[in-house]
Amino acid sequence: MIEYQKYLNQEVQQVKPSGIRRFFDIASEMDNVISLSIGEPDFSTPYHVRQEGIRTLEKGKTWYSPNRGFMELREEICSWMQRRYGVEYAPKTDVLVTVGGSEALDMCIRSLINPGDEVLIPEPSFVCYVPMTQMAKGVPVVMETKAENQFRLTAEELRSKITPKSKLLILPFPNNPTGAVMRREHLEAIAEVVKEHDLLVLSDEIYGELTYGNERHVCFSSLPGMKERTIVVNGFSKMFAMTGWRLGFAVGPKEIIAPMTKLHQYAIMSAPTTAQYAAVEALRNGDEDIEYMRSQYDMRRRLIVDGLNRLGLTCFEPEGAFYVFPSLKKSGLSSEEFCEKLLYDEHVAVVPGTAFGECGEGFARISYSYSIKHITEALRRIERFMGRL
Amino acid sequence: MERLLQLLKENARATSDQLAVMLNTTPEEVEKAIADYEARGVIKGYQALINWEKADENRATALIELKVSPKRDRGFDEIASRIMAFNEVESVSLMSGGFDLAVIVSGKSMQDIAMFVARRLSPLDGVLATATHFFLTRYKDGGVSFVDEETDERRDSWSD
Ligand SMILES: Cc1ncc(COP(=O)(O)O)c(C=O)c1O
Numbered sequence: 001m002i003e004y005q006k007y008l009n010q011e012v013q014q015v016k017p018s019g020i021r022r023f024f025d026i027a028s029e030m031d032n033v034i035s036l037s038i039g040e041p042d043f044s045t046p047y048h049v050r051q052e053g054i055r056t057l058e059k060g061k062t063w064y065s066p067n068r069g070f071m072e073l074r075e076e077i078c079s080w081m082q083r084r085y086g087v088e089y090a091p092k093t094d095v096l097v098t099v100g101g102s103e104a105l106d107m108c109i110r111s112l113i114n115p116g117d118e119v120l121i122p123e124p125s126f127v128c129y130v131p132m133t134q135m136a137k138g139v140p141v142v143m144e145t146k147a148e149n150q151f152r153l154t155a156e157e158l159r160s161k162i163t164p165k166s167k168l169l170i171l172p173f174p175n176n177p178t179g180a181v182m183r184r185e186h187l188e189a190i191a192e193v194v195k196e197h198d199l200l201v202l203s204d205e206i207y208g209e210l211t212y213g214n215e216r217h218v219c220f221s222s223l224p225g226m227k228e229r230t231i232v233v234n235g236f237s238k239m240f241a242m243t244g245w246r247l248g249f250a251v252g253p254k255e256i257i258a259p260m261t262k263l264h265q266y267a268i269m270s271a272p273t274t275a276q277y278a279a280v281e282a283l284r285n286g287d288e289d290i291e292y293m294r295s296q297y298d299m300r301r302r303l304i305v306d307g308l309n310r311l312g313l314t315c316f317e318p319e320g321a322f323y324v325f326p327s328l329k330k331s332g333l334s335s336e337e338f339c340e341k342l343l344y345d346e347h348v349a350v351v352p353g354t355a356f357g358e359c360g361e362g363f364a365r366i367s368y369s370y371s372i373k374h375i376t377e378a379l380r381r382i383e384r385f386m387g388r389l
Numbered sequence: 390m391e392r393l394l395q396l397l398k399e400n401a402r403a404t405s406d407q408l409a410v411m412l413n414t415t416p417e418e419v420e421k422a423i424a425d426y427e428a429r430g431v432i433k434g435y436q437a438l439i440n441w442e443k444a445d446e447n448r449a450t451a452l453i454e455l456k457v458s459p460k461r462d463r464g465f466d467e468i469a470s471r472i473m474a475f476n477e478v479e480s481v482s483l484m485s486g487g488f489d490l491a492v493i494v495s496g497k498s499m500q501d502i503a504m505f506v507a508r509r510l511s512p513l514d515g516v517l518a519t520a521t522h523f524f525l526t527r528y529k530d531g532g533v534s535f536v537d538e539e540t541d542e543r544r545d546s547w548s549d
Contacts, residue, residue, distance in 0.1 A: 299396070299411035302411050302412075
């Protein structure tokens with residue numbers, strides 16, 4: 001027998017496996033499971049966008065694209081960033097088209113982090129930032145966001161974690177799993193600290209188009225003085241319901257996009273060609289699709305927030321993405337206990353808050369990217385569950 | 390309140406409370422708006438969307454194209470209102486294109502419908518020609534697929 005352990009890279013061995021796995025293994029063995037656990041749109045990609053992908057396949061356009069992505073797409077990305085967020089980027093030098101936002105995040109962290117550099121990461125948040133930092137031999141420094149601040153990152157919390165080794169701040173808003181958004185004034189307070197301490201910012205704005213209420217998403221690089229310090233990551237997965245196409249992008253200072261492009265060139269070559277053609281169509285003619293999906297999510301959001309609050313599973317009003325993050329206090333159970341019991345007793349699958357950082361204890365992530373009928377049935381089951389506790 | 394209409398169209402059984410929450414308003418406002426729609430004839434009724442092929446019932450449906458000669462003053466309205474009066478008739482619409490009225494008729498059998506067309510519709514004053522098309526399979530109706538089970542094919546990416 002080969003002792004594989006000794007061959008493996010040490011950093012990768014340090015990375016913790018995802019805690020969510022176990023739940024899906026249980027759920028997949030059960031019948032009649034109602035899931036509210038999935039983190040992707042239930043919509044299919046808008047038809048005209050799919051059509052464009054099909055059209056280019058029929059024409060046999062199946063070759064590599066340039067490493068950075070098709071120029072046509074980079075141009076559309078830049079004019080879109082200008083139109084939606086008022087920030088100017090140069091298609092030639094400031095954009096990298098990637099395999100999902102995920103790749104952009106990885107390339108950025110790997111391009112910036114030297115061993116020992118500290119990366120400031122708010123939690124609860126999406127699961128990739130800590131492992132990516134570890135793989136780059138950086139040091140993840142976790143900042144807890146709190147329900148009483150509506151899960152926003154405060155300047156005080158940020159300040160309290162800064163050391164001479166701090167280099168990069170990750171800003172994952174609108175947030176998965178909490179649904180928190182940062183308004184202009186909150187971002188301005190953060191920008192102040194960023195300037196003061198000479199930090200760079202990796203702003204994961206993948207849910208930027210999915211915000212609810214009157215105020216639109218503010219792109220971090222649109223704040224005065226922040227463009228030169230910020231890499232913005234966005235993508236097509238959530239806003240155009242294109243998760244399976246695997247397409248995202250990064251925009252930022254060309255001095256940072258260049259090394260990211262170098263890594264991308266060697267590790268990936270180029271992002272999927274068909275997806276890039278479809279994405280051009282989405283950016284050109286997809287505003288209405290976004291608006292439609294957004295208004296559907298908004299109705300579901302109100303329904304589920306109201307339903308959970310009535311059951312005493314209190315949640316602050318999430319203003320972005322498609323998740324609610326209710327407190328489980330009323331149940332008297334821990335996150336894991338609650339989710340496991342809910343799954344066994346009522347066959348409803350939700351994700352324990354702890355999957356998104358230790359400070360997610362006492363909460364659960366519930367996705368509302370499901371039909372109204374589905375949400376209504378799930379709420380009925382959760383009500384029955386709470387009644388029996 | 391266009392969104393209210395859309396929601397009701399998709400789920401006529403949603404309660405006022407649920408509708409109010411989704412639309413960020415009060416149940417009273419929702420009820421007022423619905424009453425107003427009903428009074429103005431915007432909302433004409435609430436029906437279940439039934440797949441008769443699955444219900445244990447003998448039932449046939451046909452689309453009948455009618456060519457008619459319009460009356461001088463009342464155009465197509467007069468003949469349309471006479472056709473509407475038959476219980477067998479589910480819908481009557483004035484169409485552009487190669488014929489004038491589209492009439493959807495249902496009955497217990499194709500035979501019944503054929504008899505209805507021959508005995509009731511064709512003899513009507515002003516009807517010049519009819520063409521009867523029977524529905525064979527209903528794939529989608531009322532915006533809902535009648536053939537596919539609604540399944541969620543998404544797999545959480547954490548699972549295998
Ligand atoms: C906050 C956040 N960032 C990035 C991603 C990655 O998305 P993709 O790689 O599909 O663009 C996700 C996916 O769930 C996410 O929730």
